[in-house]
Amino acid sequence: MxxxxxxxxxxxxxxxxxxxxxxxxxxxxxxxxxxxxxxxxxxxxxxxxxxxxxxxxxxxxxxxxxxxxxxxxxxxxxxxxxxxxxxxxxxxxxxxxxxxxxxGGPLRSQPQLRFRLTVEGNTPMDTRLTDRPAFRLVGHSTRVPLVHRGANPHIQAFIAGLPAPEHERLKALSSAEPAGLLQVSADVDPDYTEGTDLIYLHGVAIGADTAAPDDLDVIEVPAGQWAVFRVTGAYPDALQDAWAATATDWFPSNPWRLRPGPSIVAVLDRAADFRTATCELWLPVERG
Missing domain, CATH: 1.10.10.60 (Homeodomain-like)
Structure with missing residues (x-):
């Protein structure tokens, strides 16, 4: 790459x-x-x-x-x-x-970039590849601006505005991998420009043939391969660091590339105050 x-x-x-x-x-x-x-x-x-x-x-x-x-x-x-x-x-x-x-000026020049692969990789990435059939993501969605670092206040406000029983209702609907409550980002700007709009969905995965309640938003996800990165540490910093490392470390050294589709975060375990968590980051991939 x-x-x-x-x-x-x-x-x-x-x-x-x-x-x-x-x-x-x-x-x-x-x-x-x-x-x-x-x-x-x-x-x-x-x-x-x-x-x-x-x-x-x-x-x-x-x-x-x-x-x-x-x-x-x-x-x-x-x-x-x-x-x-x-x-x-x-x-x-x-x-x-x-x-x-x-x-004659002043001028701010943009030099021609040169990409170089530096040997780092001192932190092993806990990764697995999985081939998944088509499934559906169902839940409550909104459009929010992309934030690269730190918690996204727009997402936080959106989740806080959902009634408490709704989270348990969504969990009960989960019937496909990734399991449990999910944080889904879709329709992201291809250039990943900070501040551009994306669709955020707070929901769960169900089978492709499973009917979704009429009051929930649905994202159809076609069959395909996924790279799943397991991350444990400070939340959301460790997750965002792992996301960046997929570009700097994992993709340049593996025969896979991103394909269009939503990115999904499954929170497997977390502290009561959510300062630390164990998550899985699901990225849609294909052979390069």
């Missing part, structure tokens, strides 16, 4: 003035756009789309010091107007293109 990401970066730099088709590029490299975007975001700390914008604006800054017209430069980098180009340029550099033409 590290080599694939480096080839993606090289392709981007060679085609900064073109319409870059990440889906076609990923297919040509023997992987999927979904996996490329998720791995890039996890390892680079920024969405792939943001990296492309920063690289374009970095190179465009040099063009501004030449004789080409502003509109010509804007169109060259995929913008239909000088206004749109100015907004993108200012978002990266903090100053407008006209300021750069007048004073």
């Amino acid at each position: 590290i080599g694939t990401l480096n080839r993606v970066v090289e392709h981007i730099d060679d085609h900064l003035t073109d319409d870059i088709d990440i889906a076609a590029l990923a297919t040509g490299l023997g992987t999927t756009e979904y996996h490329v975007r998720r791995m890039f975001s996890s390892l680079a700390g920024m969405p792939l789309s943001e990296y492309i914008r920063r690289r374009r604006m970095t190179v465009a800054a040099a063009d501004l010091l030449g004789d080409d017209g502003m509109l010509d430069i804007a169109v060259r980098y995929g913008y239909g107007s000088t206004e749109a180009f100015t907004r993108a340029f200012r978002a990266v550099h903090g100053v407008g293109p006209s300021d750069v033409r007048r004073t």
Whole structure:
């Protein structure tokens, strides 16, 4: 995967003035756009789309010091107007293109990224692979913003707003793996951009042919393979660290890649105050 990401970066730099088709590029490299975007975001700390914008604006800054017209430069980098180009340029550099033409800066350059695999792996990952038939996720869902670190206050407020007997009712409905009450994230932005909306479902898994109560939301999950990571420690920090480690340690060294689908957290055991917990993180995968 590290080599694939480096080839993606090289392709981007060679085609900064073109319409870059990440889906076609990923297919040509023997992987999927979904996996490329998720791995890039996890390892680079920024969405792939943001990296492309920063690289374009970095190179465009040099063009501004030449004789080409502003509109010509804007169109060259995929913008239909000088206004749109100015907004993108200012978002990266903090100053407008006209300021750069007048004073030469200041500029914030985005260097070309290089991904390297560092040998760490000093913490073994307790992982199992399982092939599951189709199932349904049923429960109560809402849309919340993505939060990378710490507890998500929007999710906390949503769960706190559910009547206490509802949790026991949901537990009683559980009839398929993953067992028990589940924390489900679906419809997540492929670039995994913090602050973007996702569907959060508080519920359980039932068989694909099992009827769901009319008052519950349903996510249909097709048959497929899953990587299941068992995590014990401070909650939610240990879980979020394990999530990050799947990108930095596990996927680069295993012949699997993410496939579209919900990610699921099953809480197996927890302290009374929920400061520590043992969880399973279920990620949908396929052979790379």
